[in-house]
Amino acid sequence: MKPHALVAHPDNAIVWHEDQLFLLDQRALPAETRFVVCENAAETARAIKDMVVRGAPAIGVTAAYGVVLSVRDHFQRSPADWRPGVDQDLKVLAAARPTAINLFWALERMRELLDQLDQLDPVPALLIEALRIHREDVAANQAMGDLGAALIEGPTDVITHCNAGALATGGYGTALGVVRSAYAAGKLGRVYADETRPWLQGSRLTAWELDQSGIPVTVQADNVAASLMARGGIGWVIVGSDRIAANGDVCNKIGTYGLAVLARYHGVRFMVAAPTSTIDLSVARGADIPIEERAADEVLSCGGTRVGPEAVGAHNPVFDVTPAELVDVIVTERGVIEQPTAEKLAALMAQR
Numbered sequence: 071m072k073p074h075a076l077v078a079h080p081d082n083a084i085v086w087h088e089d090q091l092f093l094l095d096q097r098a099l100p101a102e103t104r105f106v107v108c109e110n111a112a113e114t115a116r117a118i119k120d121m122v123v124r125g126a127p128a129i130g131v132t133a134a135y136g137v138v139l140s141v142r143d144h145f146q147r148s149p150a151d152w153r154p155g156v157d158q159d160l161k162v163l164a165a166a167r168p169t170a171i172n173l174f175w176a177l178e179r180m181r182e183l184l185d186q187l188d189q190l191d192p193v194p195a196l197l198i199e200a201l202r203i204h205r206e207d208v209a210a211n212q213a214m215g216d217l218g219a220a221l222i223e224g225p226t227d228v229i230t231h232c233n234a235g236a237l238a239t240g241g242y243g244t245a246l247g248v249v250r251s252a253y254a255a256g257k258l259g260r261v262y263a264d265e266t267r268p269w270l271q272g273s274r275l276t277a278w279e280l281d282q283s284g285i286p287v288t289v290q291a292d293n294v295a296a297s298l299m300a301r302g303g304i305g306w307v308i309v310g311s312d313r314i315a316a317n318g319d320v321c322n323k324i325g326t327y328g329l330a331v332l333a334r335y336h337g338v339r340f341m342v343a344a345p346t347s348t349i350d351l352s353v354a355r356g357a358d359i360p361i362e363e364r365a366a367d368e369v370l371s372c373g374g375t376r377v378g379p380e381a382v383g384a385h386n387p388v389f390d391v392t393p394a395e396l397v398d399v400i401v402t403e404r405g406v407i408e409q410p411t412a413e414k415l416a417a418l419m420a421q422r
């Protein structure tokens with residue numbers, strides 16, 4: 071009998087159980103539900119890079135647990151001189167993926183605690199901090215869900231892109247957190263989930279999550295959104311984010327920018343739901359955000375079968391940037407920003 075903690079559920083994507091890190095393998099969903107166990111920082115970094123776990127906040131939460139694994143390893147090996155090995159592991163974790171700021175935000179928060187620790191055994195304090203980061207993320211998503219749902223008059227249908235759900239976070243979800251709260255409030259009819267080529271986060275993960283939650287969901291090819299908006303009945307496009315620049319430009323899954331242009335053309339409102347750990351005031355504008363390029367094979371294969379000619383390459387940027395002027399509202403756990411600007415973001419981030 072599997073322990074309750076390891077039941078495959080969207081809110082159980084990242085599990086610290088019996089002093090081990092278990093990750094629901096999102097490469098296999100929905101066909102197979104299996105967990106990958108990470109025993110150390112290197113395995114955790116590999117799991118992030120290979121997208122066993124993905125989604126900006128989920129990457130941050132996972133990296134925090136990766137730091138706990140690192141400290142436990144190095145403290146056990148060398149109780150008097152464990153820090154250098156941990157610092158090297160911090161670099162390995164930071165190199166896992168370049169775009170989601172939550173990875174670096176979580177590592178910096180763990181590093182700040184490391185710098186303060188002087189007790190003999192650092193592991194308990196670090197585990198408590200990682201668990202706190204995890205718990206805070208879920209609470210932020212629940213708060214955002216309610217704030218975002220309050221903006222929806224409804225009942226209406228919405229489009230979402232990629233997966234910004236429980237699987238992409240510590241639990242509950244950002245964009246899908248708004249979807250969950252709006253559905254519970256009777257404001258949501260149906261979610262149209264872009265399949266989100268090439269990794270299919272929408273048709274595999276969002277569809278699985280919403281189906282598990284009993285929320286009406288229809289998968290659509292990425293090029294259907296325009297005609298669906300033209301038909302009418304779509305009130306909102308609701309997406310997550312991997313990094314929001316100081317001026318309000320939003321970096322998110324490739325294809326988000328095109329959705330924002332279509333939404334503005336068709337008078338559909340465009341909502342970005344993201345915790346403040348996704349806002350990066352150190353980056354002035356979206357053009358300065360590093361965009362991850364992944365293997366050409368992700369584009370040239372589908373379901374493990376090569377679909378493109380062997381001799382042909384592929385361009386596979388996996389994020390793009392939506393200019394702030396195309397974003398109607400950014401929803402964070404601290405509050406809502408209509409028509410985001412640098413000034414409004416700075417004021418929000420100055421709040422404690």
Ligand SMILES: CSC[C@H]1O[C@H](OP(=O)(O)O)[C@H](O)[C@@H]1O
Nearest residue numbers: 124125126232234238310322323
């Ligand atoms: C809640 S943030 C989720 C965010 O992350 C996804 O990217 P990936 O699946 O490559 O990690 C996508 O951009 C989602 O919007």
